[in-house]
Amino acid sequence: MESMIYKKKGPLFLFLVPAFVFIIVYLFYPFIVNIINSFSVIQGLGNLPAGVNAPWYQNYVRLFQDQKFKTALVNTLWMLAGTVVFQVGLALLLSLMVDNIRKGAQFYRTVYFFPIVISAAALGLLFNMMFMMQGGMINQVLAGLGTKAVNWKEKFSIQTMLIPVMWQYVGFYFVIIVTGLNNISEDIYEAAKIDGADGIKRVRYITLPLLFNVLCTCVTLSVTGALKVFDLPWIMFPNGMPVDSTWLTGTYMYYSTFNLGDVDYGSAIAVFIVALGVIIARLANTLLKEKDY
């Protein structure tokens, strides 16, 4: 079945070597070194390890005693729950509605997706200007309604951090779910209509079961995505401000490594992020598979 052209293996080397050199040098080698680093003593970014930690697993013990890391973990889990419920949930509602309108589906798709292409750095500044205490957009609306200004970034710091992240990616899951909806054949709906199923029943007994795999993909993606959030929170709430309340695992890893120069500890946090990601993705998969339709 193999074509004549590809019997000669000579060019193969030229095709594969550049890409795989990159992959090994920049992904596999650092991944392994990072695990080793997490058991070593490294002070200052860019420096080589100065021996093994005593005891070698010290950084991992420290993770569980570190109050800031605990905050980071709790916030990240909130982020995780929030993204699953609001990003995927809202996207599902919006896509079910778009599937039932006569015109304009393409318009909504374009508009909903737009925030995703904008850099989180720009969005962070934009949301800072909306949420700021003195003359922020939201507080000006409140003033117009005769209400006192609210210090969003101090009083509601976690919510103020989570809302923009969730808002940005709703359109992403929307596109995935709409694509899934378009793959459901019209005939099934016609048959259900003849059998007398109304709108809600059709959604409950036809759309949702047929969409189950797509929704599983969305949940897995939003869970793993939530663990990697960095840009938007870092710009809106640098250094865990106010008073170490807004850390996420990603921002805390950056801070430990970069601002504190505690490189081995940062490596341990990174290993923890990977482990957490694998565990949660597995967990999500098993939980969702049990309810197989």
Added chain:
Amino acid sequence: MKGKFSISQTIMYILLSLWALTTLFPFVWVVNNSFKPRNLIITDTFAPAAGDKFTMANYTLAFKRINIGGAYLRSLIVSVSVMAAVVLLAGLAAYALARYQFKGRALLDSLIVASMMFPVFCTIIPVFTMQKSWGIASSGHAGLSLLSTALPQIAGNLTFAIIILRGYIRGLPIDLEESAYLEGCSAIQIFFKIIVPIAKPSFATVAIFSFLWSYNDLFTQMFFLRSKAEFTITRLLNELTSMEGTNYGLMAAAVTLVVIPVLIVYIFLQKYIIKGMTAGALKG
């Protein structure tokens, strides 16, 4: 299954449009404010920038004081290089993996799948140490700093790009390649003359995905771009609050200058962008 009651249709249009408003309004608001004197932004934020409320001062400041033009140029240099390298290297590797039968192919396939599970957090520190020992990271030389940003970004996009392109190339009929071979083309010529032109849509998807990913990826840029003379646009925005404090006019102008070019590109290429980004995040 299109709804038949106009009432339910109307409600759905209203709800859908409300969400559309949340995604559009922030951008309209920030663009409008970027043309207003800075003091009006915090006192009269909804007034349209017209008449004596209109000013270009924020933009002149953006180009003069924070050199946003230079940051743009550096962003383009990094992201275009990442895009070009990813398309070329991933294209060649995907072609080989799709068409050749050889020992070790299963191993390479599993290497690719495994590497997609490495988030940038867990590779960045060793990459920094490695690039510093080569003399390209934190060397104080702007060109080298940009290179040290681009290289890990290329690696980060490669495996995913290979998967997309390999799938597409595998689905192409082999007849064209065979007739080109009979006319004396080598495998490399076949790649550039046959594969690239017919697989253009998937190459476009990969190109756009890796460009945007590189352009927006603040984390890698935070590690390798340290001084003002090295900042890309995303990196500069991150620094703007500490550099310029409460100059909200300048901030609005800077945000607008980042949003507008992307908006224009988005309008023309949205089909590829949406495809590239949704496929892109599947890399997990």
